[in-house]
Amino acid sequence: MQAVKARRAVATIFFLLGTLIGIWASRIPDIKAVLGLDEAGFGLVLLTMAFGAFVAFPIIGRQIDRVGAARITRWLAVLTLILFVGLAAGTSVPVMVPLVFAVGFCIGALDIAMNAWGAEVEQALHKPVMSSYHGLYSLGAGVGAAVGAGAIRLGLSVPQHFVLWGLLMAIMLAFVLHIPWTSEPQAPEKRKGPLLAIPKGALFFVGIMALIAALGEGAVTDWAAVYQIEELGFGSSQAAIGFALFSGAMVVMRLAGDQLIARFGPVPVARLSGLAAAIGAVMLVIGTDIWLIWAGCVIMGLGNAVIFPLAMSRAAADPVMSKGAALAAVATLGYGAFLFGPPVLGFIGTAVSLRAAFGLVAVLALLIFLLAGALKVEGRR
Incomplete structure (x- = not known):
């Protein structure tokens, strides 16, 4: 019963963090206008947030090992919400830059901590639940974006919007933070090692999959619409539908992923996911019809959806590295690719074409099929 309640607590925190990301994204144009920055200047602000998250990964990994994931997650959930509301006070660049760094740090730290707590609950329940956590995060991001659109339509200012949503989320947090759960700290001998750990053994290949x-x-988030408009000649409204279909497929697959993993095991699911991701990317490369492009976006979403949750579960159960260090190491690879990979694909698009960039994504996706065996942990399928 305690594990069931803890699952609800972790799921709530995943959803909450997703809503904050969605709301932030929805108000970026307004925040950019208040700061008086152009695209390049605001890009540096966003980079500051990303840098904060990367600084947090190794630090919070060690704290999870020392203190325990549940306690760290509770603290960070409250602090992240407070700082998120505080972003509304960032009306000048000198104020906003340290604020976004602090928010980025807390978001990165909370991401690692809640995955660690979620992995503990998953192990206590003796069944996969990590994929549904990430599905709720994705769903939360969609809800946050929709709420943001509604707030803009109602004429709410950024401070009004952030404070109201913060109060609502605080009420939600109050119902879950009291749920009892004690995380066992890692043994002192397992906490030794460098602050920035590199995945070892099979975990390295898990990180590559992430x-x-x-x-x-x-690639789909940043470049699919541009590719459809500039190289395929589709309209902007049609191109936007492709990303919506991709995101919807991600949510559906993540919410259904736990049942598939429980029935077939992580390795077969990952192999099929890798094939689906590769096929979807190939459809984008060869597609000339909008329906084929949309179908490719859906299949790519289905293929990519469960890989990161599977990688987090595998990292938390690694027999060599401590839980915190393993999660931080895999997250650094995964989030690094999400943040810095699209610019690399952009360079390829400029030098060759975006079609070639998506071709590279398709080839790399096949590696998931080949590396999927690294997800296996002794005693599990």
Whole structure:
């Protein structure tokens, strides 16, 4: 019963963080206008947030090992919400830059901590639940974006919007933070090692899988619409539908992924996912009809959806590295690809074409099929 309640608590925090990301994204044009920055200047602000997350990964990994994931997650959930509301006070660049760094740090730290707590609950329940956590995160991002659109239509200012949503999420948090759960700290001898750990053994290949899946997601997020408009000649409204279909497929597959993993095991599911991701990318490369492009976006979404949750579960159960260090190492590879991979694909698009960039994504997706065996942990299928 305690594990069931803890599952609800972790799921709530995943959903909450997703809504904050969606709301932030929905108000970026307004925040950019308040700061008086052009695209390049605001891009540096966003890079500051990403840098904060990367600084957090190794630090929070060590703290999880020392203190325990549940306690760290509770603290970070509250702090992240407070700082998110505080973003509304960032009306000048000197104020906003340290704020977004702090928010990025907390978001990155919370991401690792809630995955660690979620993995503990998953192990206690003796069944996969990690994919549904990430599905709720994706669903939360969609809800946040929709709420943001509604707030803009109602004429709410950024401070009004952020404060109201923060109060609503605080009420939701109050119902789950009291749920009892004690995480066992890692033994002192297992906490030794460098602050920035590199995945070892099979976990290195798990990290590569997370990197490839994140690269595929970043490719569709940042470049699929541009590719359809500039190289295929489709309209902007048609191109936007492709990303919506991709995102919807990600949510559906993640919510259904736990049952598939429980029935067939992580390795077969990952292999089929890798094939689907590759086939979907190939459809984007060869497609000249909008329906084929849309179908490719859906299949890519289905293929990429469960790889990152599977990688997080595998990292938390790694027999060599400590839980915190393993999660931080895999997350660094995965999020690094999501943040920095699209610019690389952009360079390829400029030098060759975006069609070639998606061709590279397709080839890399096949590596997921080949590396899927690294997800297997002794005692599991």
